[in-house]
Structures are given as C-alpha cells and as structure tokens.
C-alpha cells in the first residue's frame with residue numbers, strides 16, 4: 118500500500134519469499150522468466166497444473182537446478198540478520214539473468 122515505508126517496499130526479504138508457499142525459499146530455483154520458487158513448490162505446481170510459471174504463465178521446459186547464488190544469499194542473511202536492500206536485489210537480478 119502507499120502507506121508502507123520505502124524500506125519495507127525495497128526489503129530483500131520480500132523478494133526472498135516463494136509466492137507458492139509464501140515462505141522463505143527452500144532450494145530456490147529461478148526460471149528463465151526471472152521468477153523464483155522453491156524447487157519442490159515448482160515441481161508440485163508443474164505436476165498438478167501445466168508446466169508454466171505460476172506467476173506469469175510462461176511455459177517451463179524443465180524445472181531448473183537450484184539457484185546456488187540465491188540459496189547462499191538466503192543462508193547468509195539468516196546468519197547475519199543484516200537487512201539487505203535494493204542494492205543487493207539489483208545484483209541478484211543481474212545474477213539470475215545468467
């Protein structure tokens with residue numbers, strides 16, 4: 118909403134949540150459209166629905182391997198408890214392009 122403070126809008130935590138289980142990623146996978154989900158959540162979604170991205174409905178040829186970079190960032194954040202903000206998210210986006 119408009120009343121949310123900017124830091125909350127930018128918070129990386131919001132981007133580290135799986136939009137299927139609404140929890141922190143477990144073994145995150147990033148599909149080519151740029152959306153990320155837990156590997157298990159995405160596999161289940163592909164089993165019960167079409168093999169499409171649950172968010173943008175783009176076709177998924179196969180569930181990709183775990184995004185190690187994203188997994189490390191989540192792990193690191195758990196360990197440090199340091200709030201990560203936009204800067205890191207932009208880096209993350211660059212990383213996920215590869």
Ligand SMILES: [Zn+2]
Nearest residue numbers: 135138155158
């Ligand atoms: Zn999930």
Ligand SMILES: [Zn+2]
Nearest residue numbers: 150152170173
């Ligand atoms: Zn997508």
